[in-house]
Amino acid sequence: MPEQGKRGGRRARLAQRAAKPAFDPCPPGQIGGQYKPLTLPEIAAIHDTALRLLETLGMGEVPDRLAQDLIAAGARPGPPGRLVFPRSMVEGVVRQAAKRFTLHGRDPARSIEVGGDRVHFGTGGAAVQTLDLDSGLYRPSTLADLHDFSRLQDTLANVSWFTRCCVATDVPDNFDLDVNTAYALIRNTTKPVATSFTLAEHVAPIVRMLDIAAGGQGAFAERPFLKAHISPVISPLRYGEDAVDVVYECIAHNIPMSCITAAQAGATAPATMAGFLAQSLAETLASLVMVNAIKPGFPMVFSNWPFIIDLRTGAFSGGSGETAVLNAASAQITNWLGLPSGVACSMTDAKAIDAQYGAEKGITSLAAALAGGNLIYESSGMTASLLGVSFEGFVLDDEMHSHTYRALRGIEVTEENLGFDAICQSVLGEGHFLGSAHTHAAMERDYFYPALADRAEPRSWQDSGARDAWSTARDRAREILRTHHPQYLSPEQKAEIRANFRILS
Amino acid sequence: MPEQGKRGGRRARLAQRAAKPAFDPCPPGQIGGQYKPLTLPEIAAIHDTALRLLETLGMGEVPDRLAQDLIAAGARPGPPGRLVFPRSMVEGVVRQAAKRFTLHGRDPARSIEVGGDRVHFGTGGAAVQTLDLDSGLYRPSTLADLHDFSRLQDTLANVSWFTRCCVATDVPDNFDLDVNTAYALIRNTTKPVATSFTLAEHVAPIVRMLDIAAGGQGAFAERPFLKAHISPVISPLRYGEDAVDVVYECIAHNIPMSCITAAQAGATAPATMAGFLAQSLAETLASLVMVNAIKPGFPMVFSNWPFIIDLRTGAFSGGSGETAVLNAASAQITNWLGLPSGVACSMTDAKAIDAQYGAEKGITSLAAALAGGNLIYESSGMTASLLGVSFEGFVLDDEMHSHTYRALRGIEVTEENLGFDAICQSVLGEGHFLGSAHTHAAMERDYFYPALADRAEPRSWQDSGARDAWSTARDRAREILRTHHPQYLSPEQKAEIRANFRILS
Numbered sequence A, B: 001m002p003e004q005g006k007r008g009g010r011r012a013r014l015a016q017r018a019a020k021p022a023f024d025p026c027p028p029g030q031i032g033g034q035y036k037p038l039t040l041p042e043i044a045a046i047h048d049t050a051l052r053l054l055e056t057l058g059m060g061e062v063p064d065r066l067a068q069d070l071i072a073a074g075a076r077p078g079p080p081g082r083l084v085f086p087r088s089m090v091e092g093v094v095r096q097a098a099k100r101f102t103l104h105g106r107d108p109a110r111s112i113e114v115g116g117d118r119v120h121f122g123t124g125g126a127a128v129q130t131l132d133l134d135s136g137l138y139r140p141s142t143l144a145d146l147h148d149f150s151r152l153q154d155t156l157a158n159v160s161w162f163t164r165c166c167v168a169t170d171v172p173d174n175f176d177l178d179v180n181t182a183y184a185l186i187r188n189t190t191k192p193v194a195t196s197f198t199l200a201e202h203v204a205p206i207v208r209m210l211d212i213a214a215g216g217q218g219a220f221a222e223r224p225f226l227k228a229h230i231s232p233v234i235s236p237l238r239y240g241e242d243a244v245d246v247v248y249e250c251i252a253h254n255i256p257m258s259c260i261t262a263a264q265a266g267a268t269a270p271a272t273m274a275g276f277l278a279q280s281l282a283e284t285l286a287s288l289v290m291v292n293a294i295k296p297g298f299p300m301v302f303s304n305w306p307f308i309i310d311l312r313t314g315a316f317s318g319g320s321g322e323t324a325v326l327n328a329a330s331a332q333i334t335n336w337l338g339l340p341s342g343v344a345c346s347m348t349d350a351k352a353i354d355a356q357y358g359a360e361k362g363i364t365s366l367a368a369a370l371a372g373g374n375l376i377y378e379s380s381g382m383t384a385s386l387l388g389v390s391f392e393g394f395v396l397d398d399e400m401h402s403h404t405y406r407a408l409r410g411i412e413v414t415e416e417n418l419g420f421d422a423i424c425q426s427v428l429g430e431g432h433f434l435g436s437a438h439t440h441a442a443m444e445r446d447y448f449y450p451a452l453a454d455r456a457e458p459r460s461w462q463d464s465g466a467r468d469a470w471s472t473a474r475d476r477a478r479e480i481l482r483t484h485h486p487q488y489l490s491p492e493q494k495a496e497i498r499a500n501f502r503i504l505s
Helices: A006-021 A040-056 A063-070 A088-098 A143-153 A175-188 A200-214 A241-252 A274-295 A321-337 A355-369 A389-407 A420-428 A438-448 A458-463 A468-485 A491-500 B006-019 B038-057 B064-072 B086-097 B143-153 B174-188 B200-214 B243-254 B273-294 B320-336 B356-372 B389-408 B420-428 B437-447 B458-463 B469-483 B493-500
Strands: A080-086 A101-103 A112-114 A127-133 A137-138 A194-195 A226-230 A255-261 A300-304 A309-310 A315-317 A342-343 A373-376 A388-390 B082-084 B100-103 B112-114 B129-131 B138-140 B191-195 B226-230 B256-263 B299-302 B309-310 B315-317 B343-345 B375-377 B388-390
Touching: A006 B299, A040 A080, A040 A088, A040 A321, A040 B420, A063 A080, A063 A241, A063 A274, A063 A315, A088 A274, A127 A389, A137 B458, A143 A389, A143 A468, A175 A194, A175 A200, A175 A226, A200 A241, A226 A241, A226 A388, A241 A255, A255 A274, A255 A491, A274 A300, A274 A321, A274 B420, A300 A321, A300 A373, A309 A321, A321 A342, A321 A355, A321 B389, A342 A468, A355 A373, A355 A389, A355 B356, A355 B389, A355 B469, A388 A389, A389 A468, A389 B112, A389 B320, A389 B356, A420 B038, A420 B064, A468 B356, B038 B082, B038 B086, B038 B273, B038 B320, B064 B082, B064 B273, B086 B273, B143 B174, B143 B389, B143 B469, B174 B191, B174 B200, B174 B226, B191 B200, B200 B243, B200 B493, B226 B243, B243 B256, B243 B273, B256 B273, B273 B299, B273 B320, B299 B320, B299 B375, B299 B420, B309 B320, B320 B343, B320 B356, B356 B375, B389 B469
Parallel strands: A127 A388, A194 A226, A226 A255, A255 A300, A300 A342, A342 A373, B129 B388, B191 B226, B226 B256, B256 B299, B299 B343, B343 B375
Antiparallel strands: A101 A112, A127 A137, A309 A315, B100 B112, B129 B138, B309 B315
């Protein structure tokens, strides 16, 4: 195992085991799709409108290199300055596109399969403010925060991949920022990770660093454990040149991508929800067409994130019924196309870790998960309409996701579980089910027992100090940060990276 | 309008109007059923097991009067001391049972239709502890609390009916308790209300009081605006004599009923979820068979509430993934039978009004609503595994329900909403959608704008005092309690009631 020193690896494994219960009745990757916000004719109408938009309006501001590749793949000139995509071209791309693929963890045991109806929660964000553990107030996020968040989440079973959750605002240079962000990820976790590249020319040097972590030149590309978050489409319906350049470079280095459409209802897309979904689908299809024009079948998470604007203020809002139903619908449409679906949920506008935080996260994450979103981004630790991120939030969200996964797991209807004989025996016998073997087995196998949630009755709660979830989570986050110091890079790897890059931590 | 003095009525109407926005984009009664936790074969297997339980084991401890009625309706002797119900008898009862009916408000504008796939949130509880507005701690609930909760909820549009949420623990006598509970309801609200009757002989006198409120003898029975919560089945699979007596008396006085099965997984019912649902369905069917044996077609809400036990402690737990999926499944099964479904969700084990409170309520209420639960009980204000109730909780839950209703309302897919032409116009024109007529119309019509939720960015939030939802809700609850003093009984009605009953408030 070249990627970790022997002692470090063992310590890390022990820490991981301690953080996860011996048996998890509802692990990540449960099956969604039981919630269908749209009927099939409604999906077909939205899909048809999206294809009409692509074949009539198409995409504007197409960079020259991309225009050549698109035209070679079947695109045609459309309205002045635009390329349009015939319906058959788009349908062909959907057919040939990657349907399922592996998001590799540097530790292969932590890899996840993307696609089908499996649901995984993970992060996405780019918060610029950290909710300070000591003051309970926000301050600019730092590189030290990013290291702390990375090792905190390393212990949380329900963060299935880790995209850098905050921006190190204390690193002014863009190249330093991208390098040090990637370093924080590989130093502190062996889960699948993800980041953004500010510019295409940052990709190659960072891959050299990832190669060092992977054990040698070319090793990263063989099992790429980092994916890129890119927004190559600017709503409405045009490409963004810098992001398109990053796409080319990621494909050249075999970095899988989440191509994210983040249109905003009423601002960069229609406020009517059906129209919003049609445009946003067209835009994410334009990303898929692009990726497949460059390299057919290249892995791309179809990340169609419907964003809501509070039209009273023009500000983005992440925690509402509109967000819930739109992201659920987006997941449903993408799964209907057979593509790996990425949505953004479990978001909140709350700044405090309070009842608003819980309700908005609970509603949006359950909706997206029940609808079968494969990768649910922004789902851990994010606060304040994605402007903020919180240590306490991370540990609370991890437990909330277990409840969601437990709901998704559903009800196993088998002869054994229906238990006709067990019921007859109990009713005609002791008159209750306590202590029976049938009960004990189910208790161990089927029920999730939260570690943080307070289930005491009021008096006991008051006797224990009348604490709220924020306070309980603060203690837990502090304990993890005090005790979990994983060593996922060997001293030699660290030295080689520091010799070649300006590592600021 | 005999039930309210002229000035009082106008004042009440003004208060009501002030509490509800001019236009509600997602009012109560949205359509559920988009979430189907069970497949049709799974429902059939659970249903079949329930019918087998009723025809094989049947019900124990059947009171004599009920036994006669049941035998007349087709029941037969079963195992010693038990009556069994042939499959055809139960299927016939389901066919003839009331499918849809009106829960009358004393104000007819506040009546609701129960049945189909319409979803309404309301209360159910019998909390014995109130979360004190001043101390933030729990203390025994009082009659004064019940009056305060009744007039508080009177302003909340998303409490569609009001079951007394707490028990006046300062009223020791059971008859006084039932009388004063009913009085608190009719004095403070004209919504549909509900209560429990400790004993059958309390029913007739209380109906006399309801007649006074309704405008004269016999007036209540013509449009009964109060329903009874009764648990006539004691799990597993036996009747409870006192509650059965109350059922007879309620039917005699035309009081519609919620017959509630509250089996506890692993204690009074199997811990395996499929077996639990089968037994609990059999038990609620036994209530339905009873009601229809006494009076065919009498309105009964099929209230199959799956309750979860934390098997580590034996305590009831209301806020979990298990609760979410089981209550959703219960709603789905009842709706499949075509009966009016009652489930219990939007519950929490939290004592504080905190992130745990929000997440548990968000997850359980969305699940039950998406599954189409017609009446979702316990959904407002309840805390502490139903042991507690909170003023702040009521106002926060009201806003949360709007998000849930907004999600339920779904996405209207029409040519107009798909907006192909509007998108083309914007893309080829200004390049955005801000300020267009299409956007303005949608903003007014399709989006819910919360009044309590904080959507400010972190700095503004901090500048305004870094408040949490508990604190914001406390202010709102206090303001309502200070200003909303409805007068739903005329001075003459109050005098007549006080002359005939020991009114303690």
